[in-house]
Amino acid sequence: MRTLPGATFPLMSSEKAGAGTGKPPMRDALVAAAFQLFLERGYEQTTIDDIVALAGVGRRSFFRYFPSKEDVVFPDHERCLADMTAFLAAGSGDEEPVRRVCDAARLVLRMYAENPTFSVQRYRLTKQVPGLRAYELSVVWRYERALAEYLRRRFAARRDGTLQADVIAAAVVAAHNNALRSWLRSDGQDDAGATVDHALAYVQSAFGGTPVPPAGEQPEDVVVVVSRRDAPLWRVVQEIEATLGRG
Amino acid sequence: MRTLPGATFPLMSSEKAGAGTGKPPMRDALVAAAFQLFLERGYEQTTIDDIVALAGVGRRSFFRYFPSKEDVVFPDHERCLADMTAFLAAGSGDEEPVRRVCDAARLVLRMYAENPTFSVQRYRLTKQVPGLRAYELSVVWRYERALAEYLRRRFAARRDGTLQADVIAAAVVAAHNNALRSWLRSDGQDDAGATVDHALAYVQSAFGGTPVPPAGEQPEDVVVVVSRRDAPLWRVVQEIEATLGRG
DNA sequence: CCCAAGGAGTGCACTGAGTGCCATGCGTAC
């Protein structure tokens, strides 16, 4: 029974990595030990006892830091979710709502992109283990709810505001996840930012309100669109976007 | 230790309820016993031993019919998912894809609407128990994947086909769930079909392809749309739909 | 310098979900 020399991954602590180190070294040691074993012999073949033995700590301490075995695989989502909630609450209230939730989604991507190797290994793990996939769904669901709640507030005056909020939040999350998975499958080689921008642009093209007018340019009051009637609607939307001067 | 007189709810068996009864009466007895106890004392306060004692069967038999404790709460989703997959595979391939997945989503609603009281009780249960919510997410995820896979096939030729497939599938599921929850909150009093139609119409207004032209009516070759530039895009899309002669 | 308080870490025993294995009973085919 050896103890780990140090964190194998550049793991983020609960606190911001300031001048000193984050507060709980034990937490990071548990994550490192867990991932080492998960990658060696698989998630289900690794027991809590194995993890705490490798980390050199007591079994009871594991559950002090992680409420369940699944949580050790997603050690940073709690902080990221708090960041997203804070970001959405921080706005002045006159931002374009769809753009705002897209920007919030980019926060999640940035967290993944901060530790590419860790993210890719976790991706491979969750892809294989059904229990982890289910857990990830509940994590993603909380992000989606945060976006939807924000949109519901912003759409409070609209008819069908909650419906639109739920649908747009789901679309944003789906687009984000599509781009994220594409990036993860590339082993972190692709340009994550560009991929997610492209995906979110599609959502904005379908749901976005007024495209941001370039500063100093007077928006036209009316716009005329001409389309063949049998063209698919999404093509029409693209044309509208183009006509309106947005990429 | 009493045994149950019969199924408390009009439970659907695994087989279609044809002339005779479905094959496993034991399965239905377990579901009935489980729900009785869940409603009496709560999900977490009920053990598998409690359930099998009330149902009058051996503990091992429970896990013969349900792989986990959560599964007994969603006894019919497996069949419904198979129905949806079959429905999507049955098409001739020239249907409008978005309309097709909307129709597939209506299959799920119909399953809920078949047993309103059961559905409402289950809704209250899952709303309270985090573990059941997480399980429900994994169920919903499978529906969403079925829709997305269908759309991916239909969109194989498109650029960004998989992105569009994922986003539209997520939007359809979100709209369906929004309507479903609204109906469940009304204790099954609202018109479920109308509610979900309205919700899905919003998704179709954003993503729908060519609206079905009424038979015998010649489509115009071009259409002109005029809109105020600062109108939200979804309003523009609604206008387009209206101009094109769709709801 | 001593002691009290509190928090972090630990050991222990316990509950309950889920699994593997084998025995039992029952109906059917040969």
Place this chain on the structure above:
DNA sequence: GTACGCATGGCACTCAGTGCACTCCTTGGG
């Protein structure tokens, strides 16, 4: 009648997760 298959039941086991009590170790106050 016997053999086979199948549904069920019983038993023992693993392992995640929890409650409780104990030990340090640090901090602060007298």
